[in-house]
Amino acid sequence: xxKAVPGPxxxxxxxxxxxxxxxxxxxxGAGPGQHPDDDQRPEKPTPDxxxxxxxxxxxxxxxxxxxxxxxxxxxxLRPYLLIGAVLCALYFLYAYFQYARFDSPSWDLGIFEQExxxxxxxxxxxxxxxxxxxxxxGDHFSPAxxxxxxxxxxxxxxxxxxxxQAALFALSAVIVGRTxxxxxxxxxxxxxxxxxxxxxxxxxxxxxxxxxxALAVPLIALVCRALLTExxxxxVLWALPLVLVxxxxxxxxxxxxxxxxxxxxxxxxxxxxxxxxxxxxxTVFVLIPAASSAGGYDYWKxxxxxxxxxxxxxxxxxxxxxxxVKIEMLVFxxxxxxxxxxxxxxxxxVLPTLGWRLLxxxxxxxxxxxxxxAILMPVVFLAMADGIRRSRTSPRPWLASFAHVVVPVTVGIxxxxxxxxxxxxxxxxxxxxxxxxxxxxxxxxxxxxxxxxVETDIALMAHLTADRTVYWIGGAPGMAPDIxxxxxxxxxxxxxxxxxxxxxxxxxxATYRLKLRTGSIVxxxxxxxxxx
Numbered sequence: 001x002x003k004a005v006p007g008p009x010x011x012x013x014x015x016x017x018x019x020x021x022x023x024x025x026x027x028x029g030a031g032p033g034q035h036p037d038d039d040q041r042p043e044k045p046t047p048d049x050x051x052x053x054x055x056x057x058x059x060x061x062x063x064x065x066x067x068x069x070x071x072x073x074x075x076x077l078r079p080y081l082l083i084g085a086v087l088c089a090l091y092f093l094y095a096y097f098q099y100a101r102f103d104s105p106s107w108d109l110g111i112f113e114q115e116x117x118x119x120x121x122x123x124x125x126x127x128x129x130x131x132x133x134x135x136x137x138g139d140h141f142s143p144a145x146x147x148x149x150x151x152x153x154x155x156x157x158x159x160x161x162x163x164x165q166a167a168l169f170a171l172s173a174v175i176v177g178r179t180x181x182x183x184x185x186x187x188x189x190x191x192x193x194x195x196x197x198x199x200x201x202x203x204x205x206x207x208x209x210x211x212x213x214a215l216a217v218p219l220i221a222l223v224c225r226a227l228l229t230e231x232x233x234x235x236v237l238w239a240l241p242l243v244l245v246x247x248x249x250x251x252x253x254x255x256x257x258x259x260x261x262x263x264x265x266x267x268x269x270x271x272x273x274x275x276x277x278x279x280x281x282x283t284v285f286v287l288i289p290a291a292s293s294a295g296g297y298d299y300w301k302x303x304x305x306x307x308x309x310x311x312x313x314x315x316x317x318x319x320x321x322x323x324x325v326k327i328e329m330l331v332f333x334x335x336x337x338x339x340x341x342x343x344x345x346x347x348x349x350v351l352p353t354l355g356w357r358l359l360x361x362x363x364x365x366x367x368x369x370x371x372x373x374a375i376l377m378p379v380v381f382l383a384m385a386d387g388i389r390r391s392r393t394s395p396r397p398w399l400a401s402f403a404h405v406v407v408p409v410t411v412g413i414x415x416x417x418x419x420x421x422x423x424x425x426x427x428x429x430x431x432x433x434x435x436x437x438x439x440x441x442x443x444x445x446x447x448x449x450x451x452x453x454v455e456t457d458i459a460l461m462a463h464l465t466a467d468r469t470v471y472w473i474g475g476a477p478g479m480a481p482d483i484x485x486x487x488x489x490x491x492x493x494x495x496x497x498x499x500x501x502x503x504x505x506x507x508x509x510a511t512y513r514l515k516l517r518t519g520s521i522v523x524x525x526x527x528x529x530x531x532x
Contacts, residue, residue, distance in 0.1 A: 075181050079190055084174040087197040091166035091206050094422055097431050098207070099159060102441040102459055109209035110461035110470060111136070112145065113158045117465065119146040120153055129461065129472050131293075132479055138292030141283040142212040144244040158210070158462045165214040169206065169374075173197040175221040176378050180385045183228055188385075188407050195414035196381045199336060200421055201373035207422040208371040209462070216245045221378035223256055224346055228386055232265045236272050243279040247288060247297075250280030251352035252375075262345050306361040320358040325367045330354075332368060333376060336417070338402075338409045341380040343387030349379045384410065440519030444485055447516045447523045452482040455506070459487040459521060473506075480510040482526050489520035500524050 098104070107129055114127045115136050125145075127136040137143065151160050176196045181189025196202075205211065219242055226235035239256040242249040257273030260266075284297050292298065304311050311319075321327065333350070334341055341347050357365040357372060364370055384406065391403035418424060425431045434442075445463055448454055453469045455476055464470045471479065473486050484503040486493055496502045499522040503512035516523040 075178050075189065077178070080174045080177050080193055083177065083190060083193045083197070084170040087173050087194075088166045088170035090197075090423060090426065091169055091202075092163050094426055095162040095166060095206060095209070096159065097425075098209075099162060099462065101434070101438050102463065104209055104458055104462050105207065106209065107458055107461055107472065108211060109158050109161065110465045112161055112210050112212070113462065113465040114470070115145055116148050116152050116161065117156070120149045120156070128476070129465075129470055130475070132471065132476050134293070135291045138288055138290075138294075139298065140212065141247040141288055142245055144215050144241065145212050147215065157466050161210040165206070165210050168214045168218055169202050170197070172218040172221040172378055175218060175225055176381050179221075179225040179228060179382055183385045183389055184407075191407060191411050192381065192385070195411045196377060198414040198418050198421075198423065199377045199381070200332060200368055200417055201377040203418070203421040203423055204369050205371035205374035208369075211371045211374075212246055213371055213375050216242055216249060216375050217378060219245070220252075220349070220375055221382070224349070224378055224382040227256075227259060227263070227346060228382060232260060232268055235260065236268055239272060240275070243276065243283070247280065247283040248352065248356060249375075250276045250278075250283060251355075252276070252349060253279065255349050255352050259345055259348050262348070302360045302362045302365070303356075304361070311361060316359050316361075323363075323366055325363070326358055329366060329368050329373070332417075333373065333380060336410065336413050337380050337384035337387075338406045338413070340387040340391070340403070340406045341383035343390050344383035346379060346383035346386055349383075350376050381410075437519055440521050443518045444516060444521045444523050448483050448485060453479065454483045454485060455479075455481040455503075456484070457486040457490060457493070459490070460485055477506070478509070480507045480526060483515075484512060484524040485522065487521050 099109075104110075111127050111129050114129060115125045118125045118127075125136045125143075127134050127139075130136065130139060148161060148164050151164055154160070155163075173193050173196050177189045177193025180192040181187075202217075205213070219238055222238040223235050223242075226232070226238055235256060239253045242253050253276030254273045255276075257269045257271070257276060259269070260272060261269030263269075289296050303316055304313070333354075353372070353376060360366070365372060388403045388406050391399045394400045394403070441459060441463075444460060448460075448464065448468065450467045451469075453471070454460075454464055455471045455473050456464060457473045461470060461472075469481075471481060473484070484499075484506070486499075488494065488496060488499065499517075500512045500514045503524045504510070511527045512524045513527050514522065515525040
C-alpha cells in the first residue's frame, strides 16, 4: 500500500504499490539511459487557462517535485562528466604505467588483445595464447568484446583496451552518481561518484588489466538506474545485452527479472527471468561446447575439483563460507555502503556472481583481488541509495538517523581504503621511473622481429600480441616458433640452467640458440638449420 516518503526539501511523494518513491512524471517518456525529465520544460499557461486556486493557509503542501536546489529531476550533467574524466584519467594513468613497467599480473591482457585483433581483421576470434588455433568462444562466451574493434582500428595496441576499460568504469561512475542525486536529492551525487570511483572492486579490476566485464559494469549501472526510477522496460532492455558479455551473466539477467517480479512487474519479470536462464543454458551447454575443442564447458571443474581432488556437491555447498577470505570479501562488499545496501531488493542482483564465486574451489575467486567484484560495485552503491531512501521514514528512530550519515561514512570508507589500493601508487615517484627490469624488457622486445612467432610468458606477452603471433610458453607443441623468450626470474623458470636447451626440449623438431640475455630475460632464436 502507498506510504508517504519525504523527498528532498521536505516534500512528500507517494509510494507506488511497488514500494519505490518516484514522482509519477519521472516514469513517462524516457528512453534507456535518459532521465525522463532531462528534456522536458513546463508549458507556459495559455491566456485563457484558469488560474490555479491558492491553497488554504492551513492546507498541507501538495506532493510533487522538491525545491529547485535539491530537485532530483534537474540533475546537472557537467559536474559528473568532469568527475568522470578525472577518474578515467586516474584509471588509465595507473594502467599505462603498469603496462610500461612490464608488470602485467596475468596473461589476460594478451588474450583479449588477440581476440580483439582477430575481430578487427574480420577473422574468427582465435587466441593462440590459449593454444594454436584456439577459438576463444569455446572458453568464455563474450562476443560483445567485438564492440572495441573501432577503437582498436585507431589504436592497435593493448593500451587501447586499457583505455576502453578506464572509460567504461568512469562512465559507470557518472551513471551511479547522477542516479544517487536523482533518488536522494541534495548534494549527495558528486560525493558518491567519487566514493564509487575509488571503490575497491573497480580499483582491483583496473590492476588486473583488461577483462570483458568492463562492458558489463555500465550496463548493470543502467539496469539499476532504470529499476530505481521505475522504468521497467528500460531495465529489461539494458539487461538483455549482458548475455553477450559473459556466459554467467545470463543468471544475473534472470536476477533482474526476479527483482522486477518482486516489485510487482510480474509479466516482464517472469519473461526476463526465463530469458536469462535460457541464455545461460544455451551458451554453457550448446554454444561454448560447440566452439570448444574439448566439447564442453571447462569451468565446471572449478566447482567440483580442488587441485586434482574431486569434491562432492554436498561439500561444495557446505564449504561456501568456509574461508576467512570469503567472509572478508563479503564484509567489505557490503561494508563499503555501511551495510545500507542490504535494505534494498536491488541487492538480489549480487547473488548470481557471489554464488558461483563462493562455490568455486579456485581461491582466486574468493577474495577482494582481481576483477570479479567490479560488476557488484554499481549494484551495492545504488542499492545503498535505495536503502537510504527507504530508511528515512523508518519507524525505528536509530535507522532513520543513521540514514542521514550513510553517505559521509561511505565516502570516508572509500578514501580510507584507497590508502591500501592500487591508485595509491600514483602518489609514489617510483611509479613514474623505469627500473632495471623495465630496461631489460625493452631490450628484449627490440631483439624480437615484428611478425615473428613467439613463445613467451607473462612478462612480454601483452607487448608482443599487436604485431607478432604469440603463444604461451610450453603451450604450442609442434609449432617450432621463431623465438622463445621468457623471464628466468619467474618462479616456474628458476630451475632452468640452459634456456636454449629448454627451448629445444619444448620443440625437439627444431634447435635453438641464445640470442640475448638481459637482466633475467632471455631471448632464444631458432637456428637457420631448422628452417624448412
